[in-house]
Amino acid sequence: MQSNAAMEYDYSIVKLYMWTTVIFGIVGMLVGVIIASQLAWPQLNYWLGEYGTFSRLRPIHTNVVVYGFMISGIFVGFYYSAQRVLKVSIGESKFLMTLGYLQFFLYLIAASGLVISEGMGITTSKEYAQMEWPLDILIVVIWVLWGMIMFGLIGMRREKALYISMWYYVATFLGVAMLYLFNNMEIPTQLLSGGLGAWYHSVSMYAGTNDAMVQWWWGHNAVAFVFTVPIIALIYYYLPKESGQAVYSYKLSLLSFWGLMFIYLWAGGHHLLWSTVPDWVQTMGSIFSVVLILPSWGSAINMLLTMKGEWNQLTDNPLIKFMVLASTFYMLSTLEGPIQAVKSVNAIAHFTDWIPGHVHDGVLGWVAFMVFATLMHSAPRVFKREIYSKSLLEAQFWIQTVAVVLYFTSMWIAGITQGMMWRAVDEYGNLMYSFIDTVNVLHPYWVIRAVGGTLYFIGLLMFAWNFFMTATAGRKLETEPQFRSPMA
Amino acid sequence: MFHWLEKNPFFFAVGVFLTIAFAGAVTILPHFNKSAQPVKGLKPYSVLELAGRHVYIKDNCLSCHSQLIRPFKAETDRYGQYSLSGEYAYDRPFLWGSRRIGPDLHRVGNYRTPDWHANHMWEPTSVVPGSVMPAYKHQFTNIADTETAYAEAVTVKTAFGVPYGDDIQPGRAAYEKVLKSKVLPEALKIATQMKNKDLIARVKAGKIPEVVALTAYLERLK
Amino acid sequence: MNAFVMKGLAFAVVLMIATIVVVKQMHIDLNDPINWITILGALAIAGLSFGVAAKYMGQMKTDTASGELAEENWDGIGEYKNELPAGWAYSYLGVMIWGLWYFFMGYPLNAFSQIGQYNDEVQAYQKKFQEKWNNPSESTLKEMGESIFLVQCAPCHGETGDGLSGKAEDFTKGRTKARVLNIIKNGQNALGAFPGMPPGMASGAAAEKAAEYVAGGCKGKAPAEFSVCAGCHGKTGEGKPNVAPSLKGYDVKAVLTKGKTGSIGMMPSFVNRFTPVQQKALDVYVNSLKQ
Numbered sequence A: 001m002q003s004n005a006a007m008e009y010d011y012s013i014v015k016l017y018m019w020t021t022v023i024f025g026i027v028g029m030l031v032g033v034i035i036a037s038q039l040a041w042p043q044l045n046y047w048l049g050e051y052g053t054f055s056r057l058r059p060i061h062t063n064v065v066v067y068g069f070m071i072s073g074i075f076v077g078f079y080y081s082a083q084r085v086l087k088v089s090i091g092e093s094k095f096l097m098t099l100g101y102l103q104f105f106l107y108l109i110a111a112s113g114l115v116i117s118e119g120m121g122i123t124t125s126k127e128y129a130q131m132e133w134p135l136d137i138l139i140v141v142i143w144v145l146w147g148m149i150m151f152g153l154i155g156m157r158r159e160k161a162l163y164i165s166m167w168y169y170v171a172t173f174l175g176v177a178m179l180y181l182f183n184n185m186e187i188p189t190q191l192l193s194g195g196l197g198a199w200y201h202s203v204s205m206y207a208g209t210n211d212a213m214v215q216w217w218w219g220h221n222a223v224a225f226v227f228t229v230p231i232i233a234l235i236y237y238y239l240p241k242e243s244g245q246a247v248y249s250y251k252l253s254l255l256s257f258w259g260l261m262f263i264y265l266w267a268g269g270h271h272l273l274w275s276t277v278p279d280w281v282q283t284m285g286s287i288f289s290v291v292l293i294l295p296s297w298g299s300a301i302n303m304l305l306t307m308k309g310e311w312n313q314l315t316d317n318p319l320i321k322f323m324v325l326a327s328t329f330y331m332l333s334t335l336e337g338p339i340q341a342v343k344s345v346n347a348i349a350h351f352t353d354w355i356p357g358h359v360h361d362g363v364l365g366w367v368a369f370m371v372f373a374t375l376m377h378s379a380p381r382v383f384k385r386e387i388y389s390k391s392l393l394e395a396q397f398w399i400q401t402v403a404v405v406l407y408f409t410s411m412w413i414a415g416i417t418q419g420m421m422w423r424a425v426d427e428y429g430n431l432m433y434s435f436i437d438t439v440n441v442l443h444p445y446w447v448i449r450a451v452g453g454t455l456y457f458i459g460l461l462m463f464a465w466n467f468f469m470t471a472t473a474g475r476k477l478e479t480e481p482q483f484r485s486p487m488a
Numbered sequence B: 001m002f003h004w005l006e007k008n009p010f011f012f013a014v015g016v017f018l019t020i021a022f023a024g025a026v027t028i029l030p031h032f033n034k035s036a037q038p039v040k041g042l043k044p045y046s047v048l049e050l051a052g053r054h055v056y057i058k059d060n061c062l063s064c065h066s067q068l069i070r071p072f073k074a075e076t077d078r079y080g081q082y083s084l085s086g087e088y089a090y091d092r093p094f095l096w097g098s099r100r101i102g103p104d105l106h107r108v109g110n111y112r113t114p115d116w117h118a119n120h121m122w123e124p125t126s127v128v129p130g131s132v133m134p135a136y137k138h139q140f141t142n143i144a145d146t147e148t149a150y151a152e153a154v155t156v157k158t159a160f161g162v163p164y165g166d167d168i169q170p171g172r173a174a175y176e177k178v179l180k181s182k183v184l185p186e187a188l189k190i191a192t193q194m195k196n197k198d199l200i201a202r203v204k205a206g207k208i209p210e211v212v213a214l215t216a217y218l219e220r221l222k
Numbered sequence C: 001m002n003a004f005v006m007k008g009l010a011f012a013v014v015l016m017i018a019t020i021v022v023v024k025q026m027h028i029d030l031n032d033p034i035n036w037i038t039i040l041g042a043l044a045i046a047g048l049s050f051g052v053a054a055k056y057m058g059q060m061k062t063d064t065a066s067g068e069l070a071e072e073n074w075d076g077i078g079e080y081k082n083e084l085p086a087g088w089a090y091s092y093l094g095v096m097i098w099g100l101w102y103f104f105m106g107y108p109l110n111a112f113s114q115i116g117q118y119n120d121e122v123q124a125y126q127k128k129f130q131e132k133w134n135n136p137s138e139s140t141l142k143e144m145g146e147s148i149f150l151v152q153c154a155p156c157h158g159e160t161g162d163g164l165s166g167k168a169e170d171f172t173k174g175r176t177k178a179r180v181l182n183i184i185k186n187g188q189n190a191l192g193a194f195p196g197m198p199p200g201m202a203s204g205a206a207a208e209k210a211a212e213y214v215a216g217g218c219k220g221k222a223p224a225e226f227s228v229c230a231g232c233h234g235k236t237g238e239g240k241p242n243v244a245p246s247l248k249g250y251d252v253k254a255v256l257t258k259g260k261t262g263s264i265g266m267m268p269s270f271v272n273r274f275t276p277v278q279q280k281a282l283d284v285y286v287n288s289l290k291q
């Protein structure tokens, strides 16, 4: 065992991303609360004129939480943990530092550009790929910079073998790069029209069913390589590190990783069930979704087993609580997804609230919980200060857990009910409900979701405050804690 | 073997890439040509309809509306004939959506009318009590961007051979001509059917409100 | 079973009961295969996730970490060389075999056609409901018609059939004398199912008489003035297929197949959307609305 105390790491880029995580988190989830409330109380659509309608705000919500909050959190985890598991400081290379700053500032421009253009209604409309071509180019540059930094650090590493988290970071980089390029093949319309029309407007290279296939090949794998793979990288570092426990099984890590890599890409058809894409592509999507349960659960089980015998840590360390519940919600969403991918179930679930329910099991329970744990574990090491308040963290955990349960149970019931109402026929074989009937029954569930969302947002504000106070006013630490994060 | 890869990041990355790379090609490519074929008699979107489609995208109606009728009896009873791949051959991007807070719109042109849309887009609850759809009053004053729509028509004609007439040509002069000879008259017809004096007056003055273009697009969905 | 697993499963059961109660309130038939498969799926999601996660929670309370550590170590993080959990490994193997079987043997490549399934669904539907309601009574027809009307027609004609103040035909008024006069004067070419009716088929007192007869629902013997009309509409206005619609009431079947252009818009065709019985039901219901 070597001691790590001797190593000094450079956290200047980590700090920058920490602040964007918090800020984008607040903005994105505030918009989430607003759109949840708009469905429950439609009069809330009119605060901001054309910019405040549900339909304009919804993509702002998804983009800000995914590309603002989540990606920032992932970069916090990457710049923090990659240095440590590779045993190399990014500060050792002026060049990599410069790239790092450049990447951050370009990221800030791209993320702000995305919010502004989305608000103005400049969008290609493809979910999770709304950016028009100028932003696409910027994003490619950012991604290439990240790749250079990652492989630069790997090149300089002192630890011969790559730790599990690094596997997942490398996969994130490659997966997103490949998918993003293909999904964004578009022609700016000024090029061929003799300079007519809006300069930023483009048209997709694919049409109709093909466009749908490419888009959901991306959309599904955006879930894979943004919502899942890098978050697994986080948990593989932060849970063993915070708890001081060794990872339960190398073999399980290995099989889960390569299984996930291979299987994920084939499952995208589950977003297009019962559509006009060929039947066998749909069948393939369903089958691979079911197989996907196992490599997904492999990682979660590996993490839960890492904690065996550590009940005391679970009861008295809120960070461990966040991460253990994250694994549980990861299991929930990776079983729920495959079952929603069964054709008969999808016939009910598709288009209904059950899908946003599934989404938020994953993002609120798994992704965001891991991001919170990432920031809070890193903060004492980055700022050399104790975590400001344990009880605040504890309260945040319980409030947000209740929030997630309210969110997912309400959407679960709403979705199943609405899906079945759409199909229901009376004794004569005639449709039983007009469309608006099936909307009006959802009102109570939309209210519950709005309440759950508000609770989650309150928890987030507690987190932001706690984090801010930790960074500025936490008790100073003399030495870096090895495992458990100190908290007041 | 795996442990060796973990010590040789280059090969590790190559291994990951190979593992993930081909799934897309295997599922998408075999049907690429077939899926791109239009059904018989499918007409490309007129410039006005394209402008309306851009409004649909800009105001992101697809966050609540699908355009994909699945082959279930319950769905064909409600919305009409299930959707066919060839009907989407000129849809760039596709607008199937992934959410149905409101009803499917793929054949809404069959059972709604311009004047109904005029009422509905101004205040949905006036025609459907209990609707949660926002009112889109700004579409009655914002002017549709027919120039970008025209640029798109030229682009898809040139790049993908979408069968537009000879009048769709690059350049401003050609655009102005089409605007006068086709787009404005078509818009006037829609505005008249919408029975809204303001809209008619605006179109007569050469400015097409977004809602008129949007209605032309919705009417086209059949 | 340990206490955690019990709690996990209890949560799943409560959630399922709540779901079923809500669904049942909407009079949903859970015997529909799609519906019960969904309910089972939901139960599996909640039960397995919470059950299995709870099992590992239990191990946190009782077990201890053990095994042989690998020699590597990253930033103080070690790794055990533990074997795979058996349940996981066998399930993995199991689903992979199932997947291969399904794709290559169970339902190989093109064995399934969703359109084929749709056709089967429609056939099964026809069989089930057509046989059941083969010879419906008048009052059954009316009820049946009302139920279709509320979902399919009410969006335009209003729940009471009053046409939403002029947005579509007002069935409660029916064809008024003024309107018939107007049609006689101007003709009409709105019903897709018929050629147009030329203007000026009658005028003056003759038109008045004919219109009166039509507005009254063509009851009894037709007045002499109606004979012009009878040429197309039949002796007592019962209509002739492909020539002219019935004037005894609304020619529902004709509008349903070919639609009607109204003064404020267009009624779409509902061709192939209803069975003959359903069309008859709508006919009965719509024509019962006149007050």
Ligand code: HEM
Pocket: A127, A223, A227, A228, A267, A270, A271, A289, A290, A292, A293, A296, A330, A333, A334, A335, A336, A337, A338, A340, A341, A346, A349, A350, A351, A355, A358, A359, A361, A362, A363, A366, A367, B098
């Ligand atoms: C085994 C893993 C998973 C499978 C097989 C799966 C499957 C599915 C299915 C079938 C849908 C619904 C498609 C539809 O009918 O519209 C879906 C939607 C979605 N899932 Fe998952 N899911 C999995 C895990 C996850 C996880 C862990 C997350 C997030 C952390 C996630 C995020 C999403 C999102 C964001 C959507 C919505 C996509 C849209 O906008 O339509 N999924 N998933």
Ligand code: HEM
Pocket: A029, A030, A032, A033, A034, A035, A036, A037, A058, A061, A062, A065, A066, A069, A070, A353, A355, A356, A359, A360, A363, A364, A367, A368, A452, A453, A454, A456, A457, B098, B099
């Ligand atoms: C305060 C917390 C949040 C609230 C109240 C909230 C609310 C909402 C609402 C109301 C929708 C629209 C659902 C619908 O169509 O009915 C939505 C969609 C979505 N949200 Fe959130 N959200 C929250 C946090 C998050 C976070 C943290 C993430 C990701 C990290 C996220 C990712 C998404 C995604 C991907 C969708 C699109 C789902 C789809 O298209 O199926 N949300 N959210």
Ligand SMILES: [Ca+2]
Pocket: A124, A129, A130, A131, A132, A133, A136, A184, A186
């Ligand atoms: Ca793009």
Ligand SMILES: [Ca+2]
Pocket: A127, B098, B099
């Ligand atoms: Ca979606």
Ligand SMILES: [Cu+2]
Pocket: A219, A220, A221, A223, A267, A268, A270, A271
């Ligand atoms: Cu997916």
